[in-house]
Amino acid sequence: MVSNQKRCTKTKKGQTEIFGLVIIVILVTMFFLFGVRQLLRAPEEDFKQSYTQKEVAQYFVSTFLSTTVAPCGNYQVRELILDCARNQNIYCEYGETSCSYLEILLDEYLNASLREWRKHYMLNISVEGGETLYYNDSRYYNDSYVRQFTRTLSNGTVQFDDRLFCLERRQGRAFLPMNPGMVEVTLDICTV
């Protein structure tokens, strides 16, 4: 009788311990699943940034190309670019050629927009398979970008890393037919 009672108490104790163990296993599994879910979750992209950067890139290119340049005889910027790529027949105020005035213009409009908004950009205007008519990126006006995207090589020299400079980009693009060939205008707005 005593032995039976002892066995019964022992079984009850065993059941309680198993119950405790089950609770611990459930809790550990829950923590594990929650951790895995957080790890597997895709990195959240800044919705506003990705959307607006794409629009800004495209709008900048289309706006810039359609802008009228009154000091160059009311030609649009697209015509100035084509003239710069061909034979530079258009002359602007103070005897500037289309190519040199293009630089003044772009400096003006970049200052009023992308540079003022602290955007990280690369703007390239080039003849298809040929020379570059204009190139500018944000490192030319902000030294901190240069520091941010440099890496030190094993021999101690510091080198600018182009890959780090524009990891993720939103692009605005336009093609200007030239006959023969074409001029390509590309603006990359990069996410840092």
Next chain:
Amino acid sequence: MIFFRLKQKKAQIKMFETIAVLIIFFILLAAGFAFYSNFERHSIKTEQMEQESKEAIEIAQRASLIPELICSSETVTDNCFDLYKVMTFSEMIADEANLNQRMYYYYLFGLSNITITVHPLKNFEREGYILNDSGKRFSIYENIPNTYTSKSVLFYPIIVYEPIYEINHFGVLRVEVYN
């Protein structure tokens, strides 16, 4: 007597053990709950920010598409604003007597501040041109609350068309949305 004391001590140790296990259990539970709620709070905040961003983009799109401001053309011209419409609209919205109109635009733009800046070339002056300074700002809509928790700012390059002289200026549409 000794046997009784020994049993009592054993029971005390058992009880202490049980209490310790319970304390550790509850500490772990509380830590887990704190961790989880922190994560949830973060995701709710992210969702809220995303919602605010969407609202800001919506307002910016509404502003860039209203017929009161965009260029009148037979073909669809993207991101083009008529300078004279912008000037007239800006004057109308600034006039506090036009309460009905201001109310109408409140339903469209809510708590926001919308401006258009026109950037003609520096040092460019020509007789007859309205714009001869280095940049002119027009207020399209202004309803800034006294207190707000967050502010989203959007910029878009736009064409500002001057129909009389058939000139396209480089402009910037700036939309600030308050929450």
